[in-house]
Amino acid sequence: MSEYYVTPRKRRINKTNQHHFEVVIFNTILDMQIQEFGDRFSEVGTDLIENMATLSPCDSFSSFDKAKLLKLNKIYKNDFNDSERAQLNGQIDIYYHSLLHDEKIFNLKGIADLSCLLVETGKHLSFPWVHRLLKLTLVLPVAIATVEQCFSVIKFLKTDLRNRIDNDFINCALICSVEKEALDNVKTENIITRFRKMKERRGKL
Numbered sequence: 001m002s003e004y005y006v007t008p009r010k011r012r013i014n015k016t017n018q019h020h021f022e023v024v025i026f027n028t029i030l031d032m033q034i035q036e037f038g039d040r041f042s043e044v045g046t047d048l049i050e051n052m053a054t055l056s057p058c059d060s061f062s063s064f065d066k067a068k069l070l071k072l073n074k075i076y077k078n079d080f081n082d083s084e085r086a087q088l089n090g091q092i093d094i095y096y097h098s099l100l101h102d103e104k105i106f107n108l109k110g111i112a113d114l115s116c117l118l119v120e121t122g123k124h125l126s127f128p129w130v131h132r133l134l135k136l137t138l139v140l141p142v143a144i145a146t147v148e149q150c151f152s153v154i155k156f157l158k159t160d161l162r163n164r165i166d167n168d169f170i171n172c173a174l175i176c177s178v179e180k181e182a183l184d185n186v187k188t189e190n191i192i193t194r195f196r197k198m199k200e201r202r203g204k205l
Contacts, residue, residue: 001017001018002016002017002022003016003017003020004016005020017092051068051069051071052072052140054068054072054136055069055133056110056114057108060105060106061100062107063098069092069133072133073085073133079084092130099122110135111138112138114134116132150174153174
């Protein structure tokens with residue numbers, strides 16, 4: 001790696017192989033991935049994911065950051081009142097130090113396992129506000145994925161030809177496209193019966 005790099009055209013440049021692979025290739029690809037990550041996810045979504053990661057028990061809470069947890073708590077304005085936020089501020093330190101040396105967390109693989117462990121050991125009663133924050137963060141990835149899925153479906157549904165269709169019709173079409181699994185359980189006969197009861201029609205369904 002310390003030798004000079006030779007180009008595909010057999011030309012030697014004043015850069016070592018290590019410099020070529022680390023700076024020219026690795027850093028360039030890393031910058032492209034970071035840029036793509038920024039294009040795909042909003043700043044708010046990125047902050048949510050970073051703050052959520054501080055709850056992870058992996059590597060003995062190596063990602064723990066109290067400031068980020070309090071910042072995450074402020075995002076859920078309707079789920080915590082001022083009194084609960086003040087209690088959470090003091091509860092986080094006790095929660096962290098009580099679990100840091102607990103042998104049961106060594107084999108945990110994520111936030112979901114941590115939440116189950118708190119319930120099994122009864123510690124969710126000792127740290128109710130931390131446990132509530134855990135439950136909210138467990139719902140977060142699903143909520144983000146659902147929103148992204150809805151926007152993807154809208155791009156296919158709301159074409160130029162359908163741009164003038166009433167919003168109620170578009171909403172119904174969107175629900176049918178997103179909730180396909182739920183619609184699979186609905187019988188065709190029930191749909192026909194519902195349409196018949198709505199009003200009289202010239203043709204027979």
